[in-house]
Amino acid sequence: MAANRRHFVMALALALGLSGTVPAADQRTFIPLIARGFQHQFWQSVKKGAEQAAQDYKVTISFEAPEAEWMVDKQIDMLAAGLARRPGAIGLAATDSQAVIPLLRKAKAAKVPVVAFDSGVSGDLTATTVMTDNAAAAGLAADKLAALLGDAGDVLLLAHDQVSTTGVLRRDGFLDQMRKAHPKIRVIEVQYAADPLKAAEVARAMVQAHPRAKGLFCTNEATALGAGKAMKEIRKSGLVVVGFDSGKGQKDLINEGVMAGAITQNPVGIGYKTVEAAVKLSRGEGVPKVIDTGYFWYDKSSMRDPRIAPLLYD
């Protein structure tokens, strides 16, 4: 009986060991991508792009992310597990750019190149960064909102959180651009909401508190969807709402005229370029230090533009 169990354990270990070497067995480079989330549509599009590149370059990828963007510790576990599988390169969208440094040092020592995507890690521990320039993208939102308001008036800002890199960069990018380029526009209040239902309540209260506000910028899909629905509920007119990213809900609000437009990133491009850079690095080829995948303004009239449409997701 005991011997049987030992055999079983050995067989199990063998099976696990074998499955662990599958990528090597079929000679394909293995590239794990560790993202900050997977529940937003945005990440699903990044994944789509990554899978496309994996097909084109004939490599095996995995796409993992913690359940919530603040679960820094879970992401570190995933990164450690990814490294242990001896990958050709790693793609990482860090939840916390400081907390990952010890593991990135380990990767460097093991000569595993790391491609940062969506958000960067300071220092030279990553080979390249594939991302949207979030601050500049939010700056474009500020310019568009300012133009729609005739370059004067009070505006509100609804951000998705006060700690994540994208939350901070988009908030500050918007505020800086308004201060620098549009001195007659005052951003009178900044609030936060993590999900669309909360965003609806927060947006309603903000508009209630500042009836003379003329504009509202929402920094991601969830805040834009919630705030847009709230403006529709109270039939608020004379308030220009500008969003970020896409999703069917936000696109509908733009088509209905509740929202003026939004900034879209190129999520599929981020996924594709990340895997492409990882493949090149694993072959010892060089890549530029920063790969900007771009950002674009879209509104009701440009939504079907062949240059914009592929960047928008449902």
Place this chain on the structure above:
Amino acid sequence: MALMQKGRQQLLAFGSLAALVMVFGFLRPDTFLTTENLIGILQATTVTGVLGIAATFVIVTSGIDLSIGVLMTFTAVMAGLFLARLGWPLSVGIPATLLMGAAAGCTSGLVITRLRVAPFIATLGMMMVLKGLSLIITGARPIYFSEVEGYEDISTGSMLGQWLPGLPVPNGVVIYLLVALVASLLLNRTALGRYAQALGSNEEAVRLSGIDVGRWKVIIYALGGGVCAIAGLLGSSRLNSAQPALGQGYELEAISAVVIGGTSLAGGSGTILGSVIGAFIMSVLVNGLRIMSVADEWQLLLTGIIIIIAVYVDRLRQT
């Protein structure tokens, strides 16, 4: 005696609510005390308020249901599956969604009574199972109800406003108050309510008097699940989409509302009216602080302190 005590408890909660409204009304008379904002507060209370009603039944039996927030999400996803993906008519899809909620609650109840797993752990497990299921069924993408005629109106339309143009109260609010009324009757006037309260104060005595304790518990958890499904319909109707990532954390807001309303986590006593008032206290507080442009961080801090004070005052009154 018990009835008088309950009455006093609700009076205290209602007094706190009235005081909050007066304070904010005094500080921001022209923005807080407007029809539009008061309707906004009512609308903001519907989802957590309905979840609070679901939680009350379970808490009265001295149980706890941590899965209610995610159960709301799961039922919203099921509504999306039935109505948007399979194209069922509302008259079939809505009852089916309510049944799915009840089935999920029933499962929790069976795990607690048949497998003898403590409610905290059983419903924690259910929370993860339901979250996983919601993400799997949707492929981690929202399901939109854009093609479902009339779905958005369930929560945001206003039948009352058509009769009384001066009072455009959204349907969601009316549904919430109707659910509260029916729940209150169930808890106070039926055998189910009596057993729920008896289970919370002395389960052994109930068992010894020959009542099938397990069966009633399962029924109560199933009822709670069905009520969560109403919250799922209201929330997804408002966003016109089932958002699979939303929901976790709402159970704690609902439980806070129940506790502020004077229901003891030890079980045995509780009222739906108390939970309704508790839910309104929470949303008036949050709305008022937002209207005053208090930063998010401070809102959280103040809400936490107020929950503790509310429960402490309640404890003082009881001793």
